[in-house]
Every structure is written in C-alpha cells, then in structure tokens.
Amino acid sequence: SVAASPAAPSLRPRRGVVAVRAEAGGGINPAIRKEEDKVVDTVVTGELAKPLTAYCRCWRSGTFPLCDGGHVKHNKATGDNVGPLLVKK
Amino acid sequence: SVAASPAAPSLRPRRGVVAVRAEAGGGINPAIRKEEDKVVDTVVTGELAKPLTAYCRCWRSGTFPLCDGGHVKHNKATGDNVGPLLVKK
Ligand code: FES
Ligand code: FES
Numbered sequence: 599s600v601a602a603s604p605a606a607p608s609l610r611p612r613r614g615v616v617a618v619r620a621e622a623g624g625g626i627n628p629a630i631r632k633e634e635d636k637v638v639d640t641v642v643t644g645e646l647a648k649p650l651t652a653y654c655r656c657w658r659s660g661t662f663p664l665c666d667g668g669h670v671k672h673n674k675a676t677g678d679n680v681g682p683l684l685v686k687k
Numbered sequence: 688s689v690a691a692s693p694a695a696p697s698l699r700p701r702r703g704v705v706a707v708r709a710e711a712g713g714g715i716n717p718a719i720r721k722e723e724d725k726v727v728d729t730v731v732t733g734e735l736a737k738p739l740t741a742y743c744r745c746w747r748s749g750t751f752p753l754c755d756g757g758h759v760k761h762n763k764a765t766g767d768n769v770g771p772l773l774v775k776k
Contacts, residue, residue: 624761624764624765624767625765625766625767625769626715626745626746626761626767626769627767627768627769631768632768634768635768636758636762636768636769636770637768637769637770638770638771638772638773639772639773640772640773640774640775641772641773641774641775642775643732643735643774643775643776646732653742653772654744655743655744655746655772656715657715657744657769663772669725672713672715673725675713676713676714677714678713678714678715678716679716679720679721679723679724679725679726680714680715680716680725680726680746681725681726681727682727683727683728683729683730683742683744683752683772684727684728684729684730685729685730685732685774686729686730686731686732687732687733
C-alpha cells in the first residue's frame, strides 16, 4: 500500500508545464516496458501475417510495438505530427 | 521561444516528479518533417538492401526514418528507454 506523504506536493498540472511521473525531463515513452533499459523490437519479414502492418512510433499504443491508432489522440492533444512505420510484404 | 510569465511557477524538479516544459504540450517530435500533418513512412520488404535495418522510434535521428543511434544520447539525457524497430529480411 502507498501512504501519501504529508509533505507531498500537489500533482495538479500547471499552465505550460506537465508533471510526468518517473520519466526524466524530455522522455517520450511514458509507460511502455519501463523495466527494460532499451525497448527494441524485431520484425522478421518472412513471418509477417498481413500485406501491410503498422508499427508504433508514438509510444502511446495499447498494442505496442503495433500501432493501434493512438497517435491520432496524441497528435490532437499535443499538436504533434507523429505516425507509424508501415511494413509492406 | 518561450517567454517566462511573471506569474510562472518554479520549474525546480521535485522528488518523483519531473516538470517538463510543454513542447507543443507533450509532443515527442521536436523537428522531423514538421511541415507534414502526420509523418508516416513505408518499408517495402522486398526492397530492403541489408539483412537487418534499424528504424527510428525516438524522433531524434539525423537519418530518419532510419535509426542513426541518436536514441542513445536521448536516453542518457532524459532517462528514457526508447529504441529502434529492427526489420529483418
Ligand atoms: S499508435 Fe503509435 S504510431 Fe500509431
Ligand atoms: S535514432 Fe531514433 S531509435 Fe535510434
């Protein structure tokens, strides 16, 4: 269980500043496989199931390393312009 | 550029929380092809030159969409843990 410290500061976001827990200044991956030192994935082209597969580059996909379309929400929320890498058989 | 507001709160990091100055409010791509609404690239597996090709997912590569190892500097600077997608012929 986690007891709140009496001295813990408020986590309420402030204008122009985003409080990010456990992600050092400027990190782009908030949550995916944070137990790994470096998240690397491998696609073996001979094993691809579909003619076209989209791989995530926004670190917001619920099906990472695949793209689940989560970049759309991320781009809308932040004004960013990131998108997937498409791999074509 | 970001002009400091007179009312801007301190950006001093707090324990367990990192204050991140909003880059387009949480964007992860600072500079790559910002003239495009969404940066999508396609790999045609039959056209791959090498047995193994690394594709960037950190948005810091000078040879984007290829990985140039720039994720190492990004991870060191920020404590992040991102890495490329490897495509194997
Ligand atoms: S969900 Fe991350 S690029 Fe699509
Ligand atoms: S340079 Fe971006 S993942 Fe390697």
